[in-house]
Structure formats: structure tokens, C-alpha cells
Amino acid sequence: MLELRDVRVSYGRIEVVHGIDLSVGRGEVIGMIGPNGAGKSSILRSICGLVRPSSGKVTFEDSVLTGMAPEQIARLGLALVPEGRHIFKSLTVAENLRLGARDEAEVGELMEQTLARFPILRERAGQRADRLSGGEQQQLAIARALLGKPRLLILDEPSLGLAPKMIDVIYELLGGLREEGVTMLLVEQNAARTIDFCDRCLVLGTGKVRAEGSRGELQRNPDVLRAYLGRQP
Amino acid sequence: MSRVRFRTPQSAAASLLIPLLAIAITALIGANGTPSFQDTVTTILCNLIIVIGLQVFVGNSGVYSFGQLGFATAGAYIAAFLTLPAAFVLLQTPGLPHFIADAHLGALPSTLIAAAISGLLAIVIGLPLMRTSTLAIPISTFAFLIVAYNIVANWDRVTGGSSGLVSIPTTTSVESAALWAGAAVILALAYKWSASGYRLQATREDEVAARSIGVGVMRERLIAFGISGVLCGVGGALAVHQSGVLSPVTFYFGATVTTMTMLVVGGARSVFGAVIGAIAISAVNELLRGIENGASLFGAISIGEAPGLAAIGLGLILLATMIAMPSGLSGGREAGELSWLQRLGLSAPAPPAESSGAVASKPAIDRPAKGALRAEGISLAFAGLRVLKGVDLALGPGEALGLIGPNGAGKTTLVNVLSGFQAPDLGTVSLNGADVTGYSPARLAHEGLGRTFQAALPFPDLSGLESVAVGAMGMGVSRRRAIAIAADVLDRLNLREQAILPAGALPPGSQRLLGIARALAIGPSHLLLDEPAAGLNEAECEQLVAILRDVLSDFGCGILLIEHDMSIVMPLCSRVQVLDDGMTIRIGTPQEVQADPAVVESYLGSSFLAAADA
Secondary structure: OEEEEEEEEEEOOEEEEEEEEEEEOOOOEEEEEOOOOOOHHHHHHHHHOOOOOOEEEEEEOOEEOOOOOHHHHHHOOEEEEOOOOOOOOOOEHHHHHHHHOOOHHHHHHHHHHHHHHOHHHHHOOOOEHHHOOHHHHHHHHHHHHHHOOOOEEEEEOOOOOOOHHHHHHHHHHHHHHHHOOOOEEEEOOOHHHHHHHOOEEEEEEOOEEEEEEEHHHHHOOHHHHHHHOOOOO | OOOOOOOOHHHHHHHHHHHHHHHHHHHHHHHOOOHHHHHHHHHHHHHHHHHHHHHHHHHHHOOOOOOHHHHHHHHHHHHHHHHOOHHHHHHHOOOOOHHHHOOOOOHHHHHHHHHHHHHHHHHHHHHHHOOOOOOOHHHHHHHHHHHHHHHHHHOHHHHOHHHOEOOOOOOOOHHHHHHHHHHHHHHHHHHHOOHHHHHHHHHHHOHHHHHHOOOOHHHHHHHHHHHHHHHHHHHHHHHHHHHOOEOOOOOOHHHHHHHHHHHHHHOOOOHHHHHHHHHHHHHHHHHHHHHHOOEEEOOOEEEOOOOOHHHHHHHHHHHHHHHHOOOOOOOOOOHHHOHHHHHOOOOOOOOOOOOOOOOOOOOOOOOOOOOOEEEEEEEEEEOOEEEEEEEEEEEOOOOEEEEEOOOOOOHHHHHHHHOOOOOOOEEEEEEOOEEOOOOOHHHHHHOOEEEOOOOOOOOOOOEHHHHHHHHHHOOOOOHHHHHHHHHHHHHHOOOHHHOOOEHHHOOHHHHHHHHHHHHHOOOOOEEEEEOOOOOOOHHHHHHHHHHHHHHHHHHOOEEEEEOOOHHHHHHHOOEEEEEEOOEEEEEEOHHHHHHOHHHHHHHHOHHHHHHHHO
16 A cells, blocks of 8 residues: 655755665554664655655555655545644644544544544533643544544654553554554554554664564564664664 | 864854955955946945844844844934034034034044944844844834834934935945955854854744743843844944935835845855845846846847836845745855865864863852752642642752653643743742742753753754753853863763754754753753653663763752653652642652552553553
8 A cells, every 4th residue: 555665865965764665555554663863753754745755766555655745645545643743732622623624525424433432532622722631632633634534544653742541542542443444654662562553563773674574573583672672783 | 182162163264264255355346346336346345244234133043123224224324423524514414413513533433433322222222122022023123113214204403304414425445345344244253153142043943942041032132133233333334434325215125125135045044144145136136227227238139228127136036045045045054064165175064072071070060059949839720720739849959759640730831830931820939948939941040940841942953062052151151161061961961973963953862862961051950851751762761761860960960850651760760749630649759659549540550550560
């Protein structure tokens, strides 16, 4: 569904992603982990059109994403839940959700479905979004993305800055989405949790894929995890 | 061991000499031209001085001012009054006080006095104006420009009213204008590279972070506003002694737009940008004006008069630059920082910081009296929503206190109250025994309170070394000492490699550590860290714990740690305070808190217990 072929990303003269291959199939949940500066965010930015790869190709189903504007890519059904959430703070919860919808005809039905999934948001539908707690804001960001009926949901550190209990709530919600067959690409800091949650994980280090494997493969392979824990291979 | 610097001597020399060279070449071309061409070049150099004046304020503060030409007007009129021949005084300005009218000064003293009074005027005008918000300053300065115009245009007996003044001695030559322009470049760079200049640039990069390291935003803006006023006054004084005539509209809308265009096209953030912008736009402007008045190119194609062409052309150039080169022709860099120059080997980036070792053995800044940071009965409501309901907190010297609780419990709000970003409705904050409730963030930083933020809030355009050194500069230490402190702190935090890169280019984790380094550079007695581990992986979290241990032992400061990651809180903190719904629900050792059913219920969640058991 989503394919990256030899994608390189440079900022000025400094190359931060040195040729990454990545493929996400329909219904798959893929994770990306790795230390800071490994290039995770840069890869997400290149997928979403926020930075243009210096070489390589990004395709989504039949469309070549490389060189497309972020809003065009979003219209194809790729939804990014950005790090730091980026909700519309001075709008109400309901207004935030409405703005996420791409199909006006279905908005009522979709809203109902989404609110059923996120009861706390139904409770707070009329409140300003900046009055929500961090965990509720994260739910809102995910819900807003879901209202666009995404074919691929990209999550950048959904547990960032959340209390342990709230992280459990978020992952319960994501687990529900996984059961329904929502395709997801997930970037996280917590390696153990991510490996456990995803079908397959990429371990990145200094702009390259250092290891790749399924849950079982990575868990059986402590060397990879040790390498991930900062020691250079 | 080499001294740590912001830039190599070669780079600094290139940044200074290349603009001076550009001015010298312009002057040389001008001096050898026809008299009318000489006049044109002199005017360009006068404008250049005004553009440098604009750069000092706009470039370093990042705030646009549309009022600076008001100071050029002031400088021009003062210079004219001081030099007007006696025969014309009675005719044109009968109301002028005698001691001014009879002064009949020469070119140099009149320019110096004009510069001084324009600078003073800028300080007086700036005092109220700089109090207005970042967004309001462009409007309030613009209002000043209009007021200045109306005073000059209507004070007939002194200023000659809207018809202006004529027969002012024309003493400015290409050479004298070029010398003043060179002096302006030196002054602008010296300011930009001074501690005060860096403090102002920090407010441009991130106002909130700058306040947290003790930078008084209004004060720094006012200093730059004053220097800008001096330079604009010089430019105005020289210009009036070039043309010999002056009217209220000489330095009004038109000149404001033209000089602002020069600055933006050249690149507002650098003095080099101001210089090349002024020269490039002037050259194009002269060309367009030639065409405007009708000209024939190569004797073959004859172009008729096209009034307004110059203005339209300038507008298009401004638009094209904004689209293609948003940071201007210079990219906002000084000449010594240009990458093509560095590739030619003429200039190199500063080498990685290497600590001199002189300050390594003691904390950055000595703070003799170390007591507790204490909050008592803090209550705060936002629009009726009670966020804090009578919270007490005590953080002793050398102690690490964990502050945990669900999202929305009020942890960050409490830190904002402690650091002065938010005044409490009720309750008091005291630091080292003194009541500090209601102190501004900058003042609290001077009292020894350092903090970081949930977002890293880097100074994107400053290098790592500069970002951290600004922290010490905010405390008023000398530039050299600030650099030594910064190098030392960067060394301790293993950030030496990041020192020469712009902070904005660093990965998020490094930016976060840089935020801690910046807060440490103020030499805090108490350090408030808001989720320092967010966005760090396990290995980096371990490093962070080690670094914070060193901070506790080496700096001896108290640390308040807001953190959700228990693997950071547990090994570091001797006590943990749990907030829920604006109230303290538990204070105890990490073990006690972890085992408390209420804490598990509201915060940790049952899976945490399961994981702990496993």
C-alpha cells in the first residue's frame, strides 16, 4: 500500500536519511523505533510531503507522493497524527472533529461512530480543545484523523507526555483500530511496547534501517535491541 | 588549549571587512563619477546608514518597526537647524530658539549632536512603545511616524511647515558618507555580537525561553531601539547636508517603504544583508528611474516616459524576493558565515567547543545563599476552572523532588507559578527565604530559578554554544565568561559536538538537552524540569538520569522533576509529590508512592503494577 524506495532526506548539505526502504501492506501495523536523530521524524515528514526527499521514491497505492503538496497527500487518505498533537486549540472538540472530515455527506454518521469510540470526547464535545487534558487532546487528535476515513493512519509518538495510565487508554484504542483492520504506521520511543503492539518493526539508527522483523523475531534477537539501546553496531 | 569562541577570527574578519569593502567600492565608483552621479552615490550611502539602523532593531529583535524614519526626520531637522545660515533662519524658522539658530556649527558637530538627540528621542519614545506586545510594536511605531510627521508639518514657525527648509549647507561628500557608513557597520556588528545583542536575538528566537533565562525583553528592545535611533539620526543628518533641502515628507511613507524593502531584500537578520540590500535596491531604483524619465537604450530602442515604474519595479522585487528567498539575498547570514565563502576556504565555522578547564571545577555562577524554594497554598483558576486548589511544595537545596500526576492535574501550571510565568490567585512563593510571589520570569531567573519547558523551545538560528552562552549572558556576566561557562556546561552534558550547529538543525532529543544546558548556564539554585525525558528513548533516558545525578552533585541545585517515566523519577528523586485535580494527594518516597492505591488508581494504572510484579 505504502512503499518507500531508497529514500534519502537532506537538510542543507547534511543527509539525515541514507536510503530507506519501507513497505506497509493493507491492514498491517508497522512500527519505527530508534534513537533520537535516527531519522524517524524525517521519514514521516518525507511521506507526508512536509520535506521533499533528495532522492528515492514514495508511492501510495498507484500514486507517486514524491513532490506532492501535503494537502494533496492528505486527500489521498494518509492521515498524520503529529507529535505534539496540533489540535485547533481555540475551537471546540466538535469543531475540531468536523474539520477532520473530508466527506460532507457522511460527516454525521462518521461523527457518531467516532464519538462512540471515544466516550470522553462525546462528554466534552462543546468544550474548547485547549481545556482538555493531554491524554484527551491525544484522543482528539486521533479521532480527528479518523473522521477523514484514512486508509493509512500515521502516528508520531502518540504516548509522548502522557501519564502511564493514559498511555494504556490510548493503546487500548489503537488496539481496537488494529482489530478493525486499520492500517497504521507508528513511531514511538518505547521499544518494548512498540514491538509488542506492531506486526512488524523497523529499528533505525543514524538514517539507516539497522534491523527489521516481526514481533517474535525481534524479541528473540536481543542483539538488535541492545544495538537499539544506543550502542553502535 | 585554545580559547572557545563563537566564530573563528577569519570568519569574524570576513563578516566585518566584506561589507566595508562593498561600501568602499561603491564610494570609489561614486567619487570618480559626474557631480550628479556623486550626489546619487552619496544619497545611497545615507540610505544605507538608515537601513543599518533599521537592521539593528528589526534584525536582532525580529520585530518590525515602521517608525525609525521618524528618527531620521529628527536627525535631519536638528542638523539643519544647527547649520542654517543666519540669513535664512529669520526667513524660514523665526520661532527657533536663538541658541540653536545662532549655533552655525560645522558638519561633524551638527551630525554628532543630531545623532545623540535622535538616540535620546528613540529611548524616550521607546519607553512606552517597547511595553507594547510583539504584535503591537509595528503598529505603535507606525503611529509614532505619523505623529512625528504631523508635528514637523504643522510647527510652521520652527520647522518651516509643510514647505520645508532650503539653503541648508551641502557639506556631505561621497567620502564622508562612506566613512559614516563604515562606522555604522562596525557599530551594528559590535552590538550584534555583544552580550546585549545576543540577549535581544534570544528574544527573537523564542521570547518565552529568553525570559526564562533572565532576559528582560523590554529592556533589550529599548537598547536596540536607541542605537537604531542614533544611526537613523546620522543618516538623516548626512542626507540633509547632501541635498540642502528638507521637507516633512523627505523621511515619511515613501522612505519607510524603500528602506524597509532594502532591508528585507538584503536579509534583515544580518548587517551584511542591510548593506547589500541597500546597494542592490538603490542600483535597480536608479536604473528604473532613468527609464521612468524616458531614456533610449543603446541609441536604438527608445522608451517613453513611464511614471511610477520605479515604485512598481521595487514592489515586484520585494515580492519576488519574499517568494524565492524569504531570508533575503544574504540568507540572513553575515558575510563570514556564507557557505560559499567557507567552501572557498576564506572562512570556516568556529571549531567545536573545547572547555578551557578554568571553570570546570565549580558551578557556573556562585550563589552564596542557598535555601529552599517554597510554595504555600497556591490556588489558581482559569475562567472559573480551578486548576490549582491550595498546593504546597518545598524543594530544598541539592534535593530532587518528583512531581507526578495525571494529565491535567496542574503540574505544569504549578511550575509556571513557581517560575513567574503565571501569577497565583492565592498563595505565596518564596525562594531562599525571600517572598518572590509575582516576580517576573526574568527576575526570578536572576534570583536563581532555572527552568525548561515541555517543548524544547530552542533558539533555532543560534548555535548550540551561543544558545547556552546566552543563558549566562542573561545573568549579566561578560561575554568571554559566558562562553567559558557554556563550553563547560556543554562538556558536562556531552553536547560538545552540537556546539557549532544551529540549534534548529539538531534532533529533538538534543534540543531538549540543550534546553537543560541553557537553564544550567544561569547557575540556578533551583531547576524546574518539565518532562525532560519526553521524546527520549530508553538509552537516552539512562544518560539523562546520569546527567541529572551529576547536576545534583556538582551544581548542588535543587531539581523539581515533572516526569511520566517512572524509570527516571524513581532512581533520581528522594521524594515524590503526586498531584491530582489541582491537589496534592500524596507525598512520600518513590516506593511509598508507587505502592499507594490512590496513586495507582488515578495515575499509574493497573498495568503498571502488573509490569512491576512481572
